[in-house]
Each structure stands twice: as structure tokens, then as C-alpha cells.
Amino acid sequence: xxxxxxxxxxxxxxxxxxxxxxxxxxxxxxxxxxxxxxxxxxxxxxxxxxxxxxxxxxxxxxxxxxxxxxxxxxxxxxxxxxxxxxxxxxxxxxxxxxxxxxxxxxxxxxxxxxxxxxxxxxxxxxxxxxxxxxxxxxxxxxxxxxxxxxxxxxxxxxxxxxxxxxxxxxxxxxxxxxxxxxxxxxxxxxxxxxxxxxxxxxxxxxxxxxxx
Amino acid sequence: xxxxxxxxxxxxxxxxxxxxxxxxxxxxxxxxxxxxxxxxxxxxxxxxxxxxxxxxxxxxxxxxxxxxxxxxxxxxxxxxxxxxxxxxxxxxxxxxxxxxxxxxxxxxxxxxxxxxxxxxxxxxxxxxxxxxxxxxxxxxxxxxxxxxxxxxxxxxxxxxxxxxxxxxxxxxxxxxxxxxxxxxxxxxxxxxxxxxxxxxxxxxxxxxxxxx
Numbered sequence: 208x209x210x211x212x213x214x215x216x217x218x219x220x221x222x223x224x225x226x227x228x229x230x231x232x233x234x235x236x237x238x239x240x241x242x243x244x245x246x247x248x249x250x251x252x253x254x255x256x257x258x259x260x261x262x263x264x265x266x267x268x269x270x271x272x273x274x275x276x277x278x279x280x281x282x283x284x285x286x287x288x289x290x291x292x293x294x295x296x297x298x299x300x301x302x303x304x305x306x307x308x309x310x311x312x313x314x315x316x317x318x319x320x321x322x323x324x325x326x327x328x329x330x331x332x333x334x335x336x337x338x339x340x341x342x343x344x345x346x347x348x349x350x351x352x353x354x355x356x357x358x359x360x361x362x363x364x365x366x367x368x369x370x371x372x373x374x375x376x377x378x379x380x381x382x383x384x385x386x387x388x389x390x391x392x393x394x395x396x397x398x399x400x401x402x403x404x405x406x407x408x409x410x411x412x413x414x415x416x417x418x419x
Numbered sequence: 420x421x422x423x424x425x426x427x428x429x430x431x432x433x434x435x436x437x438x439x440x441x442x443x444x445x446x447x448x449x450x451x452x453x454x455x456x457x458x459x460x461x462x463x464x465x466x467x468x469x470x471x472x473x474x475x476x477x478x479x480x481x482x483x484x485x486x487x488x489x490x491x492x493x494x495x496x497x498x499x500x501x502x503x504x505x506x507x508x509x510x511x512x513x514x515x516x517x518x519x520x521x522x523x524x525x526x527x528x529x530x531x532x533x534x535x536x537x538x539x540x541x542x543x544x545x546x547x548x549x550x551x552x553x554x555x556x557x558x559x560x561x562x563x564x565x566x567x568x569x570x571x572x573x574x575x576x577x578x579x580x581x582x583x584x585x586x587x588x589x590x591x592x593x594x595x596x597x598x599x600x601x602x603x604x605x606x607x608x609x610x611x612x613x614x615x616x617x618x619x620x621x622x623x624x625x626x627x628x629x630x631x
Contacts, residue, residue, distance in 0.1 A: 219440070220436050220439065220440060221436055221437065221440040221597060224432050224433055224436040224467075225433065227432065227464075227467065228431070228432060228433040228570065231464045231466060232464070237466070238464065238466040238467075239466065240466070240467065247470050252439075252443045252444070252450065254443060254449070254450040254451065254452070255436075255439065255450075255452065255469065256469070256470045257467065257468070257469055257470070258459050258468045258469070258470055307598075327598060328598060345600070345602045346602070346604075356598050357596070357597060357598025358440065358596070358597035358598055358599070359574065359597050359598055359599040359601065360598055360602075362571070362601070362603075363601065363602050363603060363604060366603060366604050366605065367604045370604060370605070375605065376614075376616065376617060376620070378604070378605060378607075379605045379607035379613055379614065379617045380607075380617055380620050380621050380624065382603060382605055382607045382608050382613070383607050383608060383609070383610065383613045383617055383618065383621045384569070384570070384621055384624065384625065385433060385569060385570035385571045385608075386519075386539060386540060386568050386569025386570055386571055386572055386608055386609065387570070387571040387601075387603055387608040388557070388603075388606075388608030388609040388612065389571065389574070389575060389599075389601035389603065389608070390557045390558070390572075390575050391574075391575060391578060391594060391599055391600075391601065392558075392575060392578050392579045392582060392590070393578065393582070393587065393590060393591050393594055394600075395590075395591035395592075395594045395595050396594050396595060396597075396598055396599040396600030396601070397595070397598065397600040398595065400600065401591055401594070401595045402588075402591065404588065405588060405591045405592055405595055406595065408588070408592050409592050409595045409596055412592065412596065413596065
């Protein structure tokens with residue numbers, strides 16, 4: 208199985224590393240990070256750069272394609288090379304997937320039109336504006352499209368996919384290897400559980416990240 | 420605040436990216452990835468390489484130091500440059516931290532002697548052999564040392580630290596930004612909850628990773 212993970216400047220690292228750590232541990236699986244040009248791709252926090260050797264053209268038929276989100280997503284919404292590639296690989300991929308605001312890119316490329324999908328809680332309306340049917344769930348599967356809510360939700364999406372791809376026992380083995388038995392010290396991971404002051408504060412912070 | 424994250428060949432990416440995504444979002448925080456030599460550092464799955472410009476010497480007094488684990492940990496147990504640096508920065512750091520088998524490196528450097536600490540569930544005995552007091556908890560804090568259980572536990576550790584460093588509201592804001600309201604599709608993240616067949620299978624897989 209070949210998994211292609213798309214990187215672009217301003218990506219959020221956990222959006223892609225979460226699913227990578229899961230899918231990359233499945234048997235007989237090759238993961239290739241791809242970008243429009245071979246380069247060091249700098250993340251949103253501007254302190255992490257990942258070296259990408261493979262271009263989009265180098266990976267024409269991945270079995271799974273994953274795109275993450277992040278502030279850089281806004282730079283990937285114009286039709287062009289990336290959108291063309293996404294539409295092309297989508298025709299043969301077993302799974303076309305996105306975490307966080309990566310869903311907006313898939314939707315922008317026309318792949319989620321009329322489909323149930325999710326994204327970061329702060330971007331759900333934008334997903335609707337792009338023709339998708341936004342769903343407030345952590346992992347949404349519609350046809351061969353899998354989308355995850357914000358950032359850390361990519362881990363849950365990837366474990367769900369791992370089960371569908373390789374069976375429950377393989378998926379559980381990966382979960383045990385990465386000791387994924389989460390114990391967040393706060394219950395503030397969703398706008399429905401976080402204190403109101405925290406939600407308001409976060410919305411102010413994010414409004415510059417996801418301009419509408 | 421300056422956070423130094425140590426990379427070495429064969430590191431497990433989520434061990435460091437989980438905490439990075441949390442700590443890197445705290446106000447007025449600079450994160451620097453450091454390695455013994457400036458290089459592209461290749462991970463355990465051999466498909467991700469992170470570019471590291473800063474050497475250990477470039478970062479002599481970080482406020483927080485973090486080291487992750489992974490199969491490459493076994494190559495970092497000999498006394499030498501890395502252990503000397505860890506002992507040196509530990510004298511002035513507010514927090515000396517490790518995720519997964521990164522704790523074994525801290526213990527190997529003599530920093531966890533007699534201290535309560537944790538590590539990946541499969542490596543707890545090794546932590547005891549290195550003079551630490553292993554604890555089967557997800558996040559363990561003893562003095563200014565914070566250690567996390569396997570791989571994904573680094574996220575919980577970093578949120579716990581974020582609260583201590585910047586207050587509950589900042590930590591909760593980060594949790595909401597990364598939408599960390601986990602919903603694992605299986606309850607197999609701990610050897611106490613995973614099916615027996617999965618635990619046995621995983622132990623066989625890991626026995627080559629953590630040779631004792």
C-alpha cells in the first residue's frame with residue numbers, strides 16, 4: 208500500500224504526523240511525503256521543516272492520499288496543479304482523506320460536493336460554502352472520503368481507516384504501539400465542553416487563521 | 420520561553436510532534452529542534468526527515484528540554500556529547516522532559532536516579548534497571564522532571580506542563596485549537612485494555628525495538 212501525504216508551506220504538523228504515525232505502521236505500507244516542488248517545507252509555527260523529495264508527479268497512483276490543514280490552507284484554494292493532482296489521484300485511490308482544514312482543500316478541488324464531511328470546528332461554515340455537507344463529528348466517512356475534525360482528530364480518523372484497510376487487530380496493534388489511551392488533563396477540546404471564556408479567546412485567535 | 424526538542428536518527432515522530440504542537444502554541448515561546456550535528460534527521464519509519472539547523476551547543480540554556488523515544492533511543496545510551504548536554508541544560512531548565520523511551524535516555528544520563536518516572540509500557544523494566552522508579556501512569560511529574568508514557572502520551576504531558584507554565588486558560592485554549600477531544604475507535608491503547616491477542620502480537624513486534 209502506498210500512502211501519499213501532501214505538504215505545503217504553513218501546514219500544521221500534527222494534522223499530518225498523527226495519521227502518519229498510524230498509517231505508516233500498517234504492514235507492507237510505504238508512505239511518501241509529496242509537495243509541488245522538492246523542498247524543505249516550513250510549518251505554521253515556522254520552527255519545523257520537513258524535507259520533501261517527491262513531487263506530486265512522482266506519485267500518480269497512491270492507494271491513500273492525505274492532506275492536512277493549517278493556516279497555509281488558504282494558499283492552496285486556487286485551482287491549479289495541486290487541485291488537478293487531487294482530482295486525478297482520487298480516481299484510483301482507495302481512500303481520499305483530509306484532517307482539519309485540509310478538508311477545505313479537498314472541497315475546493317470539487318471532491319466533497321454534496322458529500323458529508325468534517326473539518327476543524329471553526330471552519331465548518333466554510334466547508335458548507337464550498338459545497339460540502341458539514342457534520343459535527345470527529346471522523347466522517349462518505350464513500351471513499353474520510354475527513355477528520357481539527358488537528359488531533361487525524362489520529363482517530365487514521366485508526367478508523369487502519370481498521371477498514373487492515374482489520375481490527377492490526378489497527379488495535381498500532382493503537383497499543385503508540386499507547387493511544389488518551390487522558391487529557393482538561394475537558395476543553397471541543398467548543399461544547401470548553402469554558403465559554405476559552406471558546407471566545409480561541410475564536411479571537413483563530414479568526415486570523417481561517418479568514419472567511 | 421525557549422523550548423529545545425532533541426532529535427536523533429530513528430526517533431518516533433509523534434513523540435516529539437505531539438508535545439511540540441502544544442508547547443509551540445504557548446505565548447512568547449520559541450521552539451528549537453536540536454541535534455548533535457546540523458542535518459536532515461530521519462525517523463524510525465524512514466520516510467520522514469526533519470531539517471535541524473541548531474546543534475546542542477547552539478542552545479545552552481533552554482527553559483524546557485524535551486527528548487522523545489523510538490527505536491533510535493538505543494543508539495543514544497552511551498555517555499558522551501548528548502548526555503553531557505542534557506546534564507548541563509538540566510541545571511538551568513525549568514522543565515526537563517521526555518516522552519516514550521526518551522525517558523531511558525534521561526535515565527541513562529543519570530537525571531532520573533531515584534526519581535518517579537514513566538516511559539512506553541514495554542520499557543518500564545528498563546527504566547528501573549537505569550535507576551529510576553517506574554510508574555504506570557500516563558504523565559509523571561517529579562520535581563522539574565516530566566515524563567510521558569508511550570508516543571501519544573506526550574500530548575497529555577505537554578498539556579499538563581502548559582497549564583503549569585502558562586495557566587489553565589492558556590492550556591485549555593491550546594487544547595481547543597488542536598481540538599483534542601479524543602475518540603479512539605478502539606479501547607486498545609493500553610496493555611490492560613487491549614485484547615490479549617493484540618498485546619501478545621504487539622510484544623512480539625516491539626521486542627526487536629526495545630532490546631533488553
